[in-house]
Amino acid sequence: MRQQNIPRLVIGAPRGRSGKTTVTIGLLAALVYALKLVVQPFKKGPDFIDPSWLSRVTGRACRNLDGFLMSRETIRSSFVRHSRDADVAVVEGAMGLFDGVDLEGNGSTAAIARAIAAPVILVVDTTRMTRSVAPLVQGFMHFEPQVAIAGVILNQVARPRHEQILRGALEKYCGVPVLGVIPKGKKLIIPDRHLGLIPAGERDELQQALVEIARVARECLDLEGILAVARQAPPLEVNSGETGVVREVSRTGGPLIGVFRDRAFSFYYPENLEALEEAGARLIFIDSLQDPALPEVDALYIGGGFPEVFAGQLETNEGLRKDVCRAVEAGLPVYAECGGLMYLGRRLTWQGRTYQMCGALPFDVVMDDKPCGHGYEVVEVSGENPFFPTGSLIRGHEFHHSRLVNIDPGLRYAFRVVRGCGIDGEKDGLTYKGVLAAYNHIHALAVPQWAEALVSRARQWRRTTSAT
Incomplete structure (x- = not known):
């Protein structure tokens, strides 16, 4: 066994349709384009479409981490294998943080966070919500204490007074930092259709959506605060083989x-x-x-x-x-x-x-x-x-x-x-x-x-x- 230091974090949410994907895409774009970091993206679950966007933004193949399809050891091995040369690794969650395939939450985003010992940043859609953000976040902080909620990104914030109340409630009752405030508006929307988002490689004009999302992310996210959270992740105990390079195989003459x-x-x-x-x-x-x-x-x-x-x-x-x-x-x-x-x-x-x-x-x-x-x-x-x-x-x-x-x-x-x-x-x-x-x-x-x-x-x- 050996220890591997990999700055990392998981982007989660109380429920689906909270804005995890657009926040993640914006965060990755800001880290890559503004801070010039090497970022390894991951996606919780078996999704194909979100990873196409995460890959396009970072220039690195997004990898899926799935607690139903993969064992905990396989998840850790894949994570370490593909993150070891990156400055930071970011995992986009799926559905609500604790939503899994059963009452125990197996296969959930939280289970992935536990498997790789990663802190979680919670994206909260604050539409028609003010002080109630505090008990919501409190519940997520204490539901599974071994899952560390290290910060909150407020999404769909209507106006400055709305932001002030939300920040005050989280500061007074939860003690977690607000690491971003995304204003309400269509500028963070990526086109979708019947299976979800349109794949990133399908239409060239979709690149403009990425440009706008990256711009908003640089303005609205606390990049240094988010990186500080990622760097607080503890060293991972891994088998020596988990950090190995892909086996080179001679394919000359292969089928x-x-x-x-x-x-x-x-x-x-x-x-x-x-x-x-x-x-x-x-x-x-x-x-x-x-x-x-x-x-x-x-x-x-x-x-x-x-x-x-x-x-x-x-x-x-x-x-x-x-x-x-x-x-x-x-x-x-x-x-x-x-x-x-x-x-x-x-x-x-x-x-x-x-x-x-x-x-x-x-x-x-x-x-x-x-x-x-x-x-x-x-x-x-x-x-x-x-x-x-x-x-x-x-x-x-x-x-x-x-x-x-x-x-x-x-x-x-x-x-x-x-x-x-x-x-x-x-x-x-x-x-x-x-x-x-x-x-x-x-x-x-x-x-x-x-x-x-x-x-x-x-x-x-x-x-x-x-x-x-």
Whole structure:
């Protein structure tokens, strides 16, 4: 065991929609652009979209820390591994600070703060609130005493008198510093849609929102006070292996895995791509909207995203769609999640229009206004498939407004849903030849055997096709 000094903090809130994401983005931008610090971002939970913003602001890949998918040791290891060369690490929480998957708060933001021994700064939406801020913050300070509430950022403050009352109440009754005051107004709003914020890389003009948020953050946040909180974090006791560098693997001659990565398909944990490379694969990125043909690859990985938003462009790129369909029919190993599952179907209907997809799998997709599946998903591998042994349990996450209809009854399923919705509430994971396509998003740190299995299948495909 050794001690590791990493300045760090967690941004939490009493509830969701308090402004954690915009405050975090603004804080990161101010630390990076104004103070020229190296900041490592993290996101609590399985989210893809918020991390895209945190990555864009800091220039470093945001990492997810998730108490449902990962053990405490895995969380600490990932945190140390990716923070050791940063000036400060910032974790954006999710939902309310103590909200978890059960009454004990397992998987909560507070549990992440405990796992990495990080102080918490609480973002409080003060809309229609004055003196009541004190008992609210007091309750959070004392609910789990081992979670240190080290400061408060007041959000949606109406006017100077409002701020004065809020500050006075916190000073008199709580004794915690106010580390920022964000005025009420639309200048801190980032555009969103049905799955949350718009991904940071999707539209170039969204950069202007970041510029404005960074400006407001520099004006409204006590950056030195916030850094002082981060530097008060105690040394972390870690195993020597937890600070190790990513294992270097020679990928010369390794199988080539094509990854659909563009505006339509952007939901990839960085650890998943790294795990494939560490298993010996070479990655080539494919733009489903622009690339006219499928390159020679030994496997495909099609992640989630927003295929419905770009359905017209996906339909127009007929050459790539047909190539994917032919490759699936030939037996190419394909692993697809959520948006990737939708792309492999025949048709996608959204907002009254129907678009042609690949047609590699016999089903259609319909978009609904409300989520059809949202939250953690646990599946038991109940059927033969290219990547997972039967009988194993896989933890993941689903968030989709789509549902499958007109499913060919001859299609086989790989998963029995233990928790969540999947495709029909009972099953998930359609299989066909070399394909496994599911609504379940997995994280490589939670399912480490996945990358080895996909790379192994790619190697087999390469040997088979080379021999013919």
